Amino acid sequence: MARTSSDLSAAQPNLTPLLDMVFQLITFFMLVINFKDAALDQSLELPVLGSARPLDTKGQEDLLILNIDAKGVLHVYGTPRDPGPYIADEARQEEARLKSKGTPLKPGEELPTMVVIRADKATPFKLLNEVIKTCQNHNYRKFALKAMNRREGS
Amino acid sequence: MRRRLSRSKAEVELNLASMLDMAFQLLAFFILTFRPSPIEGQLSLHLPPAVPATNVQAERPDVAEAAEASGTTAKTLEVSVFADAEGDVSSVQVELRVAFQGPADQANLHKLDQKLHEAFAIEGSPFEQIVIRVAPDLRYEELMKVIDVCTRQKTADGQQLRKISFVEMSGTDRAK
Numbered sequence: 001m002a003r004t005s006s007d008l009s010a011a012q013p014n015l016t017p018l019l020d021m022v023f024q025l026i027t028f029f030m031l032v033i034n035f036k037d038a039a040l041d042q043s044l045e046l047p048v049l050g051s052a053r054p055l056d057t058k059g060q061e062d063l064l065i066l067n068i069d070a071k072g073v074l075h076v077y078g079t080p081r082d083p084g085p086y087i088a089d090e091a092r093q094e095e096a097r098l099k100s101k102g103t104p105l106k107p108g109e110e111l112p113t114m115v116v117i118r119a120d121k122a123t124p125f126k127l128l129n130e131v132i133k134t135c136q137n138h139n140y141r142k143f144a145l146k147a148m149n150r151r152e153g154s
Numbered sequence: 155m156r157r158r159l160s161r162s163k164a165e166v167e168l169n170l171a172s173m174l175d176m177a178f179q180l181l182a183f184f185i186l187t188f189r190p191s192p193i194e195g196q197l198s199l200h201l202p203p204a205v206p207a208t209n210v211q212a213e214r215p216d217v218a219e220a221a222e223a224s225g226t227t228a229k230t231l232e233v234s235v236f237a238d239a240e241g242d243v244s245s246v247q248v249e250l251r252v253a254f255q256g257p258a259d260q261a262n263l264h265k266l267d268q269k270l271h272e273a274f275a276i277e278g279s280p281f282e283q284i285v286i287r288v289a290p291d292l293r294y295e296e297l298m299k300v301i302d303v304c305t306r307q308k309t310a311d312g313q314q315l316r317k318i319s320f321v322e323m324s325g326t327d328r329a330k
Contacts, residue, residue: 015170022177029184040191047295051302052195116196121295124241125288128297129322136203144196147298 040118041067041075047121049147062112064090064140068119072127083131091138110141118146197298197305200316202283229280231273234323235300237289243296248273258299267303274307274315282309283317290322 044067066083067075074083094113095105105111115135119128132143231249238244243258246266253269254262274281284304288297307315
């Protein structure tokens, strides 16, 4: 009779340590995840340049990331876009944002946004220059040309 | 009194299974979306639109005045980069003088660095920016090698050179 009662009692494992461990893992992944990486087209093969330094804006600057493939096509979050209208639209939005902050852009003044150019190493200059000129026409002056510090896998 | 005691003694048992389910789902999401990207470097530049070179301004006082009014009076050093059929560097000129001919390898880039250093390192150097005239077919990778050498130069006030402009070479420039 006593055996029967012990068989019927439900086994209740202590889940607290397991839950602790899972929460620690979640915390780790939350800290290392970077949603901004979605803006970077990882299919591009960037040039290798030893003196290229990692981007350090200290959170002060806004970035306009332009992925340009070997054929000169601009990709935004994986979608091909026409550079002219896209850059004009971004510049307009930036100007409106500055205006709403009470610091409107004076005529001829440069935009504080940094244009980050991630171009494939095989992109011909004439195609790249079209994008740079479009940015300059919309008062972008700060540029960052992306490159890898060393070849991947080395 | 007896009733209160019996209540406080009753154990509160939270069902952790559902919380654990949710935590595992969150964990699965983060594991699946985690993709460590390689650390990318960059060259930071201030790229104003190309302006007439200094020698043109000196010859044309009206152009010089217009440039001064628009705040674009920086003395400009001109570097021309020519490309071969594959889009690699074939030769580089600094102010119409050949810096090197052949590929942009370590030795040739060192020659270019020396030429630019000679122009910038002299006391009271007038140059404040570089205009790079680039062959249209030059590949981005090759251009970056030249830009890298240019950004290593320092202006007369000891500041790292950041003002660089690009100009696409015309057909007549390439024939020179």
